[in-house]
Amino acid sequence: MIARTPAPPYVAVVFTSVASGDAEGYAAMAEAMDALVAGQDGYLGHESARADGLGLTVSYWRDEEAALAWKRVGAHLGAQRLGRERWYASYRVRVATVTRDHGP
Amino acid sequence: MIARTPAPPYVAVVFTSVASGDAEGYAAMAEAMDALVAGQDGYLGHESARADGLGLTVSYWRDEEAALAWKRVGAHLGAQRLGRERWYASYRVRVATVTRDHGP
Numbered sequence: 001m002i003a004r005t006p007a008p009p010y011v012a013v014v015f016t017s018v019a020s021g022d023a024e025g026y027a028a029m030a031e032a033m034d035a036l037v038a039g040q041d042g043y044l045g046h047e048s049a050r051a052d053g054l055g056l057t058v059s060y061w062r063d064e065e066a067a068l069a070w071k072r073v074g075a076h077l078g079a080q081r082l083g084r085e086r087w088y089a090s091y092r093v094r095v096a097t098v099t100r101d102h103g104p
Numbered sequence: 105m106i107a108r109t110p111a112p113p114y115v116a117v118v119f120t121s122v123a124s125g126d127a128e129g130y131a132a133m134a135e136a137m138d139a140l141v142a143g144q145d146g147y148l149g150h151e152s153a154r155a156d157g158l159g160l161t162v163s164y165w166r167d168e169e170a171a172l173a174w175k176r177v178g179a180h181l182g183a184q185r186l187g188r189e190r191w192y193a194s195y196r197v198r199v200a201t202v203t204r205d206h207g208p
Binding site for chain 1: 154158
């Protein structure tokens, strides 16, 4: 469940969202996006959790270009629009460069 | 619930954990650390969610020095040790520099 990322540097995109309460179609779209992102060039993995209406998804990428290319994929653009219009009361996207990591 | 961070650059520490199933003392410690971190120099906020045993906490800092100083606070070192020994089956810490962000 923890993404197996390579040695830094690589890119992390932190997506934080507050659910609107209207989740119609969300689960199916999330599943479709999970399947689609897995085949993206430069995709390294992602981690996700949602509790008490707050969602955190961190996706990992080889570089900023790979992260930007995913942002621009047609089906993903549609998902982003539905997110803004329907599923999320608010959200924030932060693009970051991972410089160090550690764990057991 | 979404942290109000300043314009980039700033530092994000992504802490991903898998729960061990032994949560004794965890809630009280999490509450104590929430109170303690709020007073740390350079602390900008944090976001946290746990679902299906996977936890994600992203904390935001003015710079790497501020993030490192928090890592070394005595009470936090004790919490980290209990995490490794008791609460987490696995975890990963990633330190990143946020270069861009956007949202509504």
